[in-house]
Amino acid sequence: MRHEGLKGFRDFYPPEMAARRAVVDSVESTARRYGFREIATPAIERQRLYTEKSGDEIVEELYAFTDKGGRDVALTPELTPTVARMVVEKGQEFSKPIKWVSTQPFWRYEQVQQGRFREFYQTNVDVFGSADPTADAEIIAFAADALTDLGLSADDFELRVSHRDILGGLLDAFDTDVDREAAIRAVDKSAKVETAEYHALLADAGLSPAQVDQFDELLATGELDELVAFGGTDVEAAVENLRAVLAAADDLGVNKYLDLSLRTARGLDYYTGVVFECFDATGEVGRAVFGGGRYDDLIESFGGPPTPAVGVAPGVMNSTLPLLLQRAGVFPTEAISTDYYVLQVGDTRPTAARVARDLRARGHVVETDLAGRGFGAQLSYADSINTETVVVVGEQDLANDEVTVKEMSSGDQTTAPVDAFPGDHERPTYEDFA
């Protein structure tokens, strides 16, 4: 019977995988240059790792089940709780700050739409053990560099920066009992829902209509001094921290990509300080491309020592980031390519196999006939895999101890001594023998 893949899950075939791989490699390379070290983590965790700290939205979308041992488990919907668990378990073995990077899939049972799949890939980059603004700035600088390394410019994207404690401090300054987390979730939704719904969510969180308007105005101004005047010392400390992060980001040369935007809040409950989201500067890609921020309390809440942390997780492979790259015209054009096809004519397999083996030993991508095909069919296959050089190992040539070397781009061909292929040549081409 015929089978289908699941809705919201993608198969990546080689041509498009080559482009996605180029994106992943580029983002990982940027992280590596910043000194982030690779880790690998399980795809399954106990459900309670998420039910405590991630917030209701993530929990509702969990791929959750009971395993054969009766454990309530879930496919990982995000990396942060896992790395927090790992820091609690063995963080004391590593000198601080701990800087980790990893790329893997995550799973959420969401509504499928353009750039949003139920299985999606992220490169997670985190710093543990530093509360210093330079750590926030490094995460932001990594994010900006990852995007510019992919070919994007300041005209293509903006990183909208905010601070959870500014939002929290303003909410606390209202003379009423506000559900801070609910109000911050409302702010996170403000760009995605109608104003009436946004205001209703703020009202649900405990703000009166007049307070909703005032809060909204405060967020809109972006005048930090005005916020301090309204919010008092808590907001003042948060504003000072935000300014220190922006100053450190300036030293790292990435301030031109940043926008102060207090309407940015991030949906996850565990964020504590600076938060930021990346958007398409043209607005064509409507949703956030990715986000990150500081989560200073999570590791302690998991039973570890107080360990400040900050991180970011660009989506790669099938997220909004490829959509942004495509919109900006910089999505990689990598295609399948092949250095050599060793074409066998007649009973020449021992020599053809030897040539292929020697070329592979020099690191080249080499294919040979696996189907007993004739000359034309082999040449056509060699063309279909974008072969650079075809080495024809034919009975007649071999009688003269020669092979034929064909440059596929020009169609030019010549003969070469079979012993010289590859012989002393690291990467023999038509030019070497013409």
Next chain:
Amino acid sequence: MRHEGLKGFRDFYPPEMAARRAVVDSVESTARRYGFREIATPAIERQRLYTEKSGDEIVEELYAFTDKGGRDVALTPELTPTVARMVVEKGQEFSKPIKWVSTQPFWRYEQVQQGRFREFYQTNVDVFGSADPTADAEIIAFAADALTDLGLSADDFELRVSHRDILGGLLDAFDTDVDREAAIRAVDKSAKVETAEYHALLADAGLSPAQVDQFDELLATGELDELVAFGGTDVEAAVENLRAVLAAADDLGVNKYLDLSLRTARGLDYYTGVVFECFDATGEVGRAVFGGGRYDDLIESFGGPPTPAVGVAPGVMNSTLPLLLQRAGVFPTEAISTDYYVLQVGDTRPTAARVARDLRARGHVVETDLAGRGFGAQLSYADSINTETVVVVGEQDLANDEVTVKEMSSGDQTTAPVDAFPGDHERPTYEDFA
């Protein structure tokens, strides 16, 4: 509260991940040189993809559950059914043979033991669309090259080669009604269970005690002509195919790693022709390291056109392969390393950040202070991440437009013009300025 990872699932922290990454990169590099092209596949499939063709053992170990849309799904316990599904869906778009490679985790609810986890990683390598013995040989040659590229020699491992149709043909030649699949599964288990249990399994499959002895003797001899004499034309064809595969493997230079071993059968029901398993030649690693074989009927059984296929899946990361590499003393010794640490003393962050940025732009791994630490603490951290060169950006040096360049291996240091760091240097070192 404190959380634990699940039994049978591993966290890979950076030091050991560096070594595992080296193994994965090496195996993937070998595959790439053979012209296998990367794909990426979902971690979840519908359960029925496995219940039909993979055999009872895999089905019993499935991480299976019902998703929020009411679909019966399972975490992928192996790749083959997924790639078969993908070939059915879009195989017609690709020139044949199709050659795919991918590395990802798989999940089976098994008894946890040394080298066997519930989450394990494989690099799957498959050829679709060729029934030719050269395709089997290429898969076997890839497997052997992957192992020798990792530093193993002919003394370290053996690839035990068998043929499903020899086993099947011998079973059919008995004058009784034998459950062929059950008998082949018994053969697959023969090395793992007591002889009595093995014989009982063969008896369950329909062989009389005398037939069990005779079958056992036939498998033990390894005299192919004797098998043909007993089994007739079906066995003769299978033996001829096996000999053709061995001849092609010989041309590829890998015959020295191969052993004919009819007790090798592979546990999966879908195999049809040549099958093989890799073992530690010293026997110290007791279980099979990995296996592969031909599965010519699977794609047609999934509703596709007749598409012969052959593949292999070395375990990487946490399987028996690392155990074999450790036993042979060739497990990678990769450790964390850092090209530059830019050490900031006093109020010099703008310059320190500029130096770090410029070095990163040249592709180097560069860390800086993220925690407002003093000279000694920074130097100690730089040492802990195996830094090659420390660049000290201090207030006094900067007053002279200089930085201090310290080679960590020798402790030698000198000054360099701040503008020359990196300036025209691609990779400035102490030697450049001493």
